[in-house]
Amino acid sequence: MTTSPLIDAARGYLDRGWVPVPIPANQKGPRLPGWQTLRPTADDLPRHFAGAGNVGLLLGEPSGWLVDVDLDCPEARELADGFLPPTPAVTGRPGSPASHRWYYAPGAVTKKHTDRGMIVELRSTGCQTVVGPSIHPSGEPYDVLKGEPARVPAGMLAACVEALAKAVIAKRGRLMPEVRPCRVPVPEVGQNTERRAVAYLDALPPAIDGQGGHPATYAAATALVHGFGLDADAAFGLLATHYNPRCVPPWSEHDLRHKVEDAAAKPHDRPHGWLRDQELAPAPGVDLSQFRMPLDEPRASPEPPGPEPLPDELLRVPGFVSEVIDHCLDTAPYPNPTMAFCGALALQAFLAGRKVRDPGDNRTNLYLLGLAYSAAGKDWPRKLNAQIAHEAGLAHCIGNQFASGEGLQDSLAANPCQLFQTDEIDGLLQSINRAKDARHEAIMSSLLTLYSSANSVFPMRPKAGNPTPAPINQPCLVLFGTAIPNHYYAALSERMLTNGFFARTIVLESGTREPGQEPAVRTLPSRIVETAKWWAAYQPGTGNLADWNPVPAVIEHTTDARAAIVEHRLRAEAEYTAAESARDQVGTTVWGRASETARKLALLYAISESHDHPLIGREAVRWATAVADHAIRRMLHSASRHVADSPLDADCLKLLDKVRHEGGRIAHSALLKRMKISRKNFSELIQTLIERGEIVAVPDNGKLGRTGICYIAAGGVKEG
Secondary structure (H helix, E strand, C coil), X not given: CCCCHHHHHHHHHHHCCCEEEEECXXXXXXXXXXXXXXXCCHHHHHHHCCCXXXXXXXXXXXXXXXXXXXXXXXXXXXXXXXXXXXXXXXXXXXXXXXXXXXXXCCCCCCEEEECCCEEEEEECCCCEEEECCCECCXXXXXXXXXXXXXEXXXXXXXXXXXXXXXXXXXXXXXXXXXXXXXCCCCCCCCHHHHHHHHHHHHHCCCCECCCCHXXXXXXXXXXXXXXXXXXXXXXXXXXXXXXXXXXXXXXXXXXXXXXXXXXXXXXXXXXXXXXXXXXXXXXXXXXXXXXXXXCXXXXXXXXXXXXXXXXXXXXXXXXHHHHHHHHHHHHCCCCCHHHHHHHHXXXXXXXXXXXXXXXXXCCCCXXXXXXCCCCCCCHHHHHHHHHHHHHCCXXXXXXXXXXXXXXXXXXXXXXXXXXXXXXXXXXXXXXXXHCCCHHHHHHHHHHHHHHHCCCCEECCCCECCEXXXXXXXXXXXXXXXXXXXXXXXXXXCHHHHHCCHXXXXXXXXXXXXXXCCCCCCCCCCHHHHHHHHHHHHCCCCCCCCCCCCCCCEECCECHHXXXXXXXXXXXXXXXHHHHHHCCCHHHHHHHCCHHHXXXXXXXXXXXXXXXXXXXXXXXXHHHXXXXXXXXXXXXXXXXXXXXXXXXXXXXXXXXXXXXXXCCCEXXXXXXXXXXXXXXXHHHHHHHHHHHHCCEEEEEEEXXXXXXXXXXXXXXXXXXX
């Protein structure tokens, strides 16, 4: 049988329980459509790898929860040994040695950590990593993965990766002091208790100056003296040798002993030794909620960080959508997975407009907004959509701007299903906010009404010479807008957040810009063109007026999918009730449409997966509800930090954002310099926020012994 070193390597990986995926020579990403669902057998390998030059490993659940910690910058590789659990499985290449640490971590979730570029990424389900004997685009060979990956709890690994990222950011901000662990003998304690206490300390994130350093160390000390029942000397010894070296900067012996003695002196409401007496040592998800933090000084706000942008594994839909995404990423000068996903999903929604619906009469009309910074690849998906629509004979249904609500209505009256692709949509929103006439207000009114009329009729306004125009039957307006993130949220107003426009949109933010590639002129794949033409020709209704009075086909749910979509509706209703109780108008508005959004997405998943025999299954609902919920939480978090209802409120949010950006604490002079406003206006802002209780002013001892003022995002750490 004909074989090759690459196929032999792929077979070796497969024998170890890992899923190999083919990758073109000198490239880092698969180009095989649907590669995430590839599950080859040994007999399949020659066929799949016949034209491949490299091999990757599918991560997460398909490969028995094999995960990869990708160290993307020199600082991360330098500090990794101090933060990541040891593992015999380490790979890299000559120009980036030991840049991949491999583990088994059941349930791990992909997460990227960035700061002026990628720092470190925990890769799991939905991702792949290239391994030897592959060749990097630079010409360097990758190491073959030979060692046995260490088995670690997913929660602990995620905490360690996050701590490593914070340490890299701290190091970039200032020169880190040399780490000199305290040479303190560890007093004798029970061997099992010590082993478990050390395991617990290893799972805790380290204390980072400016990012909750005191509470983190105090929590560790409390766990030792109360949770494991150690005396102060034993607790101090373990902290000094197993925890303090990871802190940035490390605590002095005096400060560390003070924290241990302070923790030991304070009573605790849990039974003494509750961690020691557990049958199993704590592993994933270290719980700090039971540790009472002393409130003798103001601390950084305990506000939890907002959800990250949509994970990579959710930026995929089987079938047509993924095929369009792959072609977009192959040909774009700067591939942007989030923008490619938004463009492909919007195209599928447009092609199926007025042609399919789910059993609840939900349609495919979407308002999708992709947020990315300048030159990050926002325009390429729009160009690709226009090209595909042209090939399908639907170019006349693609628009890019609408100057008035009336013009938008007239356009849909001529073509009841349209895709509008609008760049810098924040400019339109700003115009609506600042307009003093009814023209721009009519745009917002039309957008709101058209969205809700997709399964009904839209009454046209009377015109001169035509006082009773015919209504538009089941209009389908798909909006694919792009903008710069901070410009978009700054363009929103509180009224837009509560009038339904914000709730009708799915806002997705892309991460840092991907490396560029040399653009190539490539014809559209025949499968994409054939599918687009199939949708253009598909008419589910009957008779000569089927295009004007369509009867869309009903795409049914499977039994378990129906149960899952009902379960999601109940969860969304619970979120609505919670927002209602908190008098959160924005929350009630957004959660009120969460179920509708998820149902639309599940419908799109089904028709992308199989356009000619679609069925909404359990996986479609799982994906749709995950995307809807993640997008909603990210949108609410971002809006709360950027959207203001007045110029004063906007300046207050800007100031708070700068304080949070510094870890919740910043000196007076530094904040005044970064706000770029007059001292008088700055003082008014500070006084306003202090009186609101949103910041606290505290003394700040400078390096030269001078005492100044620094500001801390207020709120404190609440007692459990």
